[in-house]
Amino acid sequence: MMSFVPLLLAAILFPAIQAVQFTKCEMFHLLKDMNGYRDFTLPELICTLFHASAYDTQAIVENEGSTEYGLFQISNKHWCRSDQIPESRNICGISCDKFLDDDLTDDIMCAKKILDIKGIDYWLAHKPLCTDKLEQWNCEKL
């Protein structure tokens, strides 16, 4: 009976420690401090992230010799440090696999830097898919 309790706790906590795939409305809450950053609205950003990573914090995608990490699909080519590209400038000063956990503060920090330096077109889906029909990216529950 006594050994049951830690087992139960483990069973409860196990799902909690896995990476999360958020819903659109959860994204609104999580990214609220990006609203209006560089004049981009939240629906626009959330649309962009849907096409980049489908809101999957664990998304890791190979892309022609480089790799893109996490919710914002930040590339190890210039923005973070990884073994694949040791010569990367690592503009965000961070190891790429830090973008694969559920703590989004570092992801958001680096995404802001990307917006500052490169702009929204870093995310290639933005221009064709996130400049109009933005109503579909609103969250009615707010």
Place this chain on the structure above:
Amino acid sequence: MRLREPLLGGSAAMPGASLQRACRLLVAVCALHLGVTLVYYLAGRDLSRLPQLVGVPTPLQGGSNGAAAIGQSSRELRSGGARPPLPLGASLEPRPGRDSSRGADSGPGPASNLTSLPLPRTTVLSLPACPEESPLLVGPMLIEFNMPVDLELVVKLNPKVKVGGRYTPKECVSPHKVAIIIPFRRRQEHLKYWLYYLHPILQRQQLDYGIYVINQAGESMFNRAKLLNIGFREALKDYDYNCFVFSDVDLIPMDDHNAYRCFPQPRHISVAMDKFGFSLPYVQYFGGVSALSKQQFLRINGFPNNYWGWGGEDDDIFNRLVFRGMSISRPNAVVGRCRMIRHTRDKKNEPNPQRRLCETMLSDGLNSLTYEVLDIQRYPLYTQITVDIGTPS
């Protein structure tokens, strides 16, 4: 018998023997009707056996039975009135009176011209156009992938489908000449499910259709859109299709009201996939299963040839359509539900590598399509065209 007694008893009081004869005639006709119903019931729904029951030599096999017999028999019954076909020598029902036996004797006579199966000339002239919505649809269906599929059984279950996966409705003339193009590489198990579920659905939708599986040879990255372009080209060598349905091999509709044919605007068919929680992932989504008429397809110079690997080409196609002033037509989200065979990770979407939308409609498409056909196989349920499409340049 109890029902007849009051009638006979009452006829004694009725004025005139002629009325009595009329009543007998009426009863005879009713019995005839019941007899014919019994014949149809006993023959099951397999009306291809009806000519045999009537004693007429069975005519052309393949494509001219079943549905044709329905049309033939029902037309005959409407016009022929008192002489429906009767089984010769069958002791299935009592023969109430002389009329029926005369009918039986002359069954193969004048009636045979009608019951013997239609030679194309007379049939085409007398076939009506298929209705806007097929009366054969059943609505929502149960789609499962937990049982193995034996293609030989599927062939038996769809006897009207001709070699190469071709079917033309025989009960009416369909305006929808549809080539269904499936981009393919090493997905034979998925294809089996697709054929098992879709052939009955497409026939119920009364489409004049053919199935084309375009198989990419070699090991380069899969190029879905280029394979679809090739399907368009190759299918037109067989028949003057006017509509092209482009379907991934692992998507099955859950409601046969979701029409696999073309509409005045480009049609998106897989609008509510289970993978996306039975909803449209985004408004501009045009992937999965779609239908373009020949004109719509030509208007956008077909599809881009330069999308190697997963993703992006469906967004490009959407852009082309919008650029040409077209909009996407869709069924509602209930009718548009689809099941995907492949069990993916439980994610709403799989991110694909970030890639620029090429916006090269004028230079990249049908007008720049190059490929080599390595092999064409006409299987009973589909035509498979194996092609070498080159490599990313």
